[in-house]
Amino acid sequence: MNAYHLLLDPAAGQDVRARRIVVPDGAPLDLVATAIMAVFDEDAECAAVTLVVRGLPSGAVSRARFAQLVGAIGVHRGDGAVGAGDGGTLPGPPNRFELFTYTCTACDARVYRLEADRQPPDCAVAAHGAMELQP
């Protein structure tokens, strides 16, 4: 159990096309949710991502479950009609962050980080070695 269990979807299973988000220690839930949204936005085929907390995969977030959650907490504020002024506004104050993308040179694996000042992550397939930061 961790602070992000609310986001996790036990039904998402392991078939996540090897997308992982490395969550910094103590990252607030809304920041993590924003990062998840950015990944789903960037990769339309991504059905689920795995959150890596303190170096360990802690569970998967499926796109379907995430959409339900985001709908429930109200991504779009205001009383306008649905779709009116739809600028993809997030709840609460905007979180400033940058998403760093690492890819494996040998397979389709992808890791997202909110910080880039550390060693690049290794692919889950040990023989593939370190991943490369994408420009």
Ligand SMILES: [Zn+2]
């Ligand atoms: Zn690989």
